[in-house]
Amino acid sequence: MSRWEPNTRERLLDAALDLFGERGYDDVTVAEIAERAGLTKRTFFRHFSDKREVLFAGQEPLSRILAETIAGAPAAATPIEAIAAALTAAAEAFGPERRERGRQVQSVVSGHSDLRERELLKHATLTGAMAGALRERGVADPAASLAAEIGGLAFSTGFHRWIAPGSDRAFAELVREALDELVAATATLG
Amino acid sequence: MSRWEPNTRERLLDAALDLFGERGYDDVTVAEIAERAGLTKRTFFRHFSDKREVLFAGQEPLSRILAETIAGAPAAATPIEAIAAALTAAAEAFGPERRERGRQVQSVVSGHSDLRERELLKHATLTGAMAGALRERGVADPAASLAAEIGGLAFSTGFHRWIAPGSDRAFAELVREALDELVAATATLG
Structure with missing residues (x-):
């Protein structure tokens, strides 16, 4: 297995989701995820700092695309x-082939308080990236933050x-x- | 020490801040915080689930006041x-005598990534409480969330x-x- 094998992060995520679905998030180890993906534990840790992070595999490129x-x-x-353009660009990463994986990730995350906490951090990272990029354009606060x-x-x-049951519209x-x-809604807040 | 001693949470916070200031957050144990406050470890855990939580002592009543x-x-x-009324009511808990403690808490929190993560969770709890209370009043989403x-x-x-150096205005x-x-700013977003 080449060190430069593409899609390593996605293979690890797919393997993790398979295992979480079979045995639950808590009982699966990093070593097992790596093995299921046909990779080494060492490779896992080249891509993710811990088991939680594999669930948020796509967040880093997302922040970059938005900014x-x-x-x-x-x-x-x-x-x-500018925000609309950023969201539209980011949406390209959410093709219909990823919808089911999105559902699985959300199902694991919503069942664990430490994962929900990590999700909030990731959300704050995305909004922070957008606010920072707006400030760079000269948008003053609080408009940039808002x-x-x-x-x-x-x-x-x-x-x-997008991940709601039966949803078939594009992200x-x-x-x-x-x-x-x-x-x-901003006009209705009074 | 009576089990019903008032201000137990604040005494624990003050003791914790003293110790964090002396020796750093990482090196202080719950037992030491309790001892400094003249309380038992058992009492600490009646009020807080872990060392991190003591820094967010005021958040629970705050959510209640807002809602x-x-x-x-x-x-x-x-x-x-409604939000303005809630923030004004909440501000009563932030008297000038608490400003220095606010500074100390923020200084500890901003230096530790796991504390910043917990802070995001607390922030999400506050906004969640406000959004829920607005929905109860019949404000539809996304206006309530926004x-x-x-x-x-x-x-x-x-x-x-409020905690900025030299600040002397009321919260x-x-x-x-x-x-x-x-x-x-909502009118400037275009």
């Missing part, structure tokens, strides 16, 4: 337009609708719809 | 008016300004000012 898209948005783009929180809410709402469509609803 | 004030706001109050996030941002911003004033700024 880079905001940075690259046209100079005239409003904060929400726009980023709205982006984060749109992302979460869109994700939960990009759901996340943009959630963003539109949030922007409309 | 109850939102529930008790006049029927005609807008979501932001108003609660704005309330959470106002709370955090006000808190950081209530700072948190309301932060809320006003956020509401004004």
Whole structure:
């Protein structure tokens, strides 16, 4: 197995989800996940610091995509337009072939308080990346923080609708719809 | 020492902050905190599940105050008016005599990633309490979630300004000012 084998993180995630589904999150070890993926424990730890992290495999590139898209948005783009572009770019990573994996990850995470805690940290990292990129564009606080929180809410709402039972709409469509609803709601807060 | 001694949680927090200041957070044990407070380890664990929790001593009553004030706001109050009332009520717990303790807590928390993670969880609990109370009033999502996030941002911003070096303004004033700024910013997001 080459050290540079592509998709190593995804193979580890798939192996982990298989094992968590079979025996529960708590009873599965990193060594077992690596073995199921046909990799070594050493390789696992080259990619993830612990068992929890494998469930959040896609978060780091996501933060980068969000920040880079905001940075690259046209100079005239409003904060929400920049956020909308970022969410749309991020949505490309959420193709229909990933929906079932999204459901499985969410099912494991929602059953463990330490995983929910880690999820909050990841969410804060995403909104922090968006807020930082908006500030770089000259958007002052609190508008930058607020726009980023709205982006984060749109992302979460869109994700939960995307993995809902029976859902067959595209992630990009759901996340943009959630963003539109949030922007409309800003006018109703009084 | 009576089991019903008032302010037990605050005595434990004060003892913990003294010890963390002297020897650093990592090197202090729960037994030492209890001893410094003139209490038993058993008493500590009646109030807090672990060493981290003592730093977030005031969060539970805070969530309750926020939720109850939102529930008790006049029927005609807008979501932001209900949030403003809640933040003002919560601010009563942040008298000037607590400012230095707030600084000490923040200094310990910001130096430890697991404490920052726990802080995010507490923040999510506060915004969750506000969002839930707004929904109970018939505010639909996403307005309820959005108003609660704005309330959470106002709370955090006000808190950081309150503990800033040289700050001498009241927490209530700072948190309301932060809320006003956020509401004004909603109109600039485009």
